[in-house]
Amino acid sequence: MKLNVPAIAAEQAQTRQQLLEAAGEVFAERGFRSATVREICQRAGANIAAVNYHFGDKEKLYLEVFRYSQQKELERFPQLRKSADLPPEKQLHAFISALLQRIFNKGDASWHGLLMLREMTEPTAALDFIVAEKIRPMSEHLWEIIAELLGCRVEDDRVPRCSFSVVSQCVFYCHSRAVVERLHPDQTFDQKSLDELAEHITKFSLAGLKPFRAVKK
Amino acid sequence: MKLNVPAIAAEQAQTRQQLLEAAGEVFAERGFRSATVREICQRAGANIAAVNYHFGDKEKLYLEVFRYSQQKELERFPQLRKSADLPPEKQLHAFISALLQRIFNKGDASWHGLLMLREMTEPTAALDFIVAEKIRPMSEHLWEIIAELLGCRVEDDRVPRCSFSVVSQCVFYCHSRAVVERLHPDQTFDQKSLDELAEHITKFSLAGLKPFRAVKK
Amino acid sequence: MKLNVPAIAAEQAQTRQQLLEAAGEVFAERGFRSATVREICQRAGANIAAVNYHFGDKEKLYLEVFRYSQQKELERFPQLRKSADLPPEKQLHAFISALLQRIFNKGDASWHGLLMLREMTEPTAALDFIVAEKIRPMSEHLWEIIAELLGCRVEDDRVPRCSFSVVSQCVFYCHSRAVVERLHPDQTFDQKSLDELAEHITKFSLAGLKPFRAVKK
């Protein structure tokens, strides 16, 4: 009968996780303000008071959702690592592919990107967390690839600008998805399309970088 | 006593416009849900019942704001027109410059872009209107430029993809502004920076387009 | 038809007053925390949102109730004034009588005293207001009477102590009423009893003051 303690702990953890998942969905769908604690609890199959019990209040739950999202993403997509043995062109293609995969990541975690998008429009404390834990590491990885392609140091002024030119082409399909779908209703985002898209962005970017190359290294 | 009727009508029109301006600001700042009718009416110096009186309800006001925004923008930025006499490289640069200008458009109409951004995250009927009236015309203009640069027909599959690659670099600084400011706190968006940015994007894009050029067509 | 403006103003004022009266009763009966805005609005025949509309929130209403109470009391009991032509013994009797009248003041204002009693047990900002506006003026009036009876200056140390001895006998029947009623269930507080009580307290106090008289003036 001593076993019931871990059982209870597990049950509590389960309720907590269900709340986090439900909150992720609802916050992504409706935004922080429009999301109601009631709906979150209903979707999580929990009582109306569950949010306050487990997280204190709606705002703390919101922050916790981002922490949870980041943790889940780390589990699903082990950190992109610079593989020094690959040529930088291949590394760029790998980076672009991976970023698109994350963005169009379907399934039970599809709200992660939407939440981030909402933070862009109306930043809260959560954005600082995202930038520090997720965006900056990815960004620095890209800088190294770009610097190598340009034949310059990572600190060079051209690096961030060119990085933005690359990244922007990827996140565009996340941020402007609603517009893209209206302009090209037949556009899909299945795995095949994603591969083609990665191909296109890599090709465009590698060529785009050329005029910025250092004359001499 | 009948003489004051036109005066009253003018006053009413003024109240209407003040409501639209105030609503634009407040909707942009807070989003549809968080914006309160009270604040809009206060900023417009109008009665709390003014919104319902002039527009029926909050939602109809929201749609009306976009119509008003589009109309105002047409007045301020006469439609970008393809100037067939310029070489396509110059036309691309002009397009990019103009788009950045619109996006970072300061002044009393600075809420137009923010409102559009909000529509990306949470599309409403307003987005259909924006796409039809604003984005599609601009998009088609860009397609023509790109098609000419690629030496292919406007209907070619490469055209929209390459267009997205160009446009994405511009709107990135709008959509991801909050992130950019956190990654590079010293980045400003004054006129000089905007010109340099247009220069960079044009250079990157012209080079990026090269490998997509039709060998012969 | 221009007359409707004052009519509306009057109606609003009436709702406000009904809310204040209802709030006074409910706060007195239940205390600040236990009192519910719902009950206050119901008793006032107003909507649940009326309190927030007229007073901002529950706390501001609470403070306003005290201001209202003080104003009402001033209307009903014109300020006790030292009538220098009466001998101090008569003045003391008049003071005690008036204080008892106030305390046992029946009718639609019977909650005033109860509210004050609650402030004794759990002081809020309202008590500072009461002391400044109501208690201190009365207190200073009594000091003058006592000083004259003792044949000393108002600043003398004996004055406040003896004043407390007098006042305490009056307010006792307010503060400890619940106990008094349990110890002597047949005790009533009608006008006749109040007169007898005033008689008793005056007699007791005048005699009690004697040993504190200044030997020489």
Added chain:
Amino acid sequence: MKLNVPAIAAEQAQTRQQLLEAAGEVFAERGFRSATVREICQRAGANIAAVNYHFGDKEKLYLEVFRYSQQKELERFPQLRKSADLPPEKQLHAFISALLQRIFNKGDASWHGLLMLREMTEPTAALDFIVAEKIRPMSEHLWEIIAELLGCRVEDDRVPRCSFSVVSQCVFYCHSRAVVERLHPDQTFDQKSLDELAEHITKFSLAGLKPFRAVKK
């Protein structure tokens, strides 16, 4: 295993007492409604369900607190007894001193008086208990002293009135403490002040009783 049962029983009794002490404090500080079961259990170092487990519900705990308070007070202050060998003047002084001591009783039991004060404003069943167990015995003791001083029978009408006049001067400093502190911020209630106060009240009362003395009876 059976051997730990008494140990457990002792532990349970200790938890019960800690709950009573904590409840006394919290009820005194916040009042019945504002006091939360959570805080009581936390202060007692007990589980949140402890109150319901040990006392049934919050209200039963409240009543139990008074029973506990009375029992504790009996232990600390052995019943004031009429010492027939002392002259009544000394007895009155002793009574007043003892009452003031109880009222300003500092230390870990300082909430007893506060709780009683709360019962004055909003009597519950607890007040009946207090009156029967605590106030009536003290009251009857005072009546005997007063009757002796007045030279009349205990049943005489003057006795309760004069008793109230004496008692009121003592409890005043408890009930109106918040006001006294605002009118005379420099007033303290240390032992020395209490002795002086007892002196004053005795002097005032003995003199105040004089005109009520039976001429002959």
Added chain:
DNA sequence: AATGAATGAGCCTTCATTCAT
């Protein structure tokens, strides 16, 4: 026996909307 996760009623407050004037 004792725990603490979970419950649901109820509180204060906000807000778009209505309606008498």
Added chain:
DNA sequence: GATGAATGAAGGCTCATTCAT
């Protein structure tokens, strides 16, 4: 036509209480 007092639904949050363990 235009106002603003009033409405009532709904939201976040608190709390005593319960119940499976």
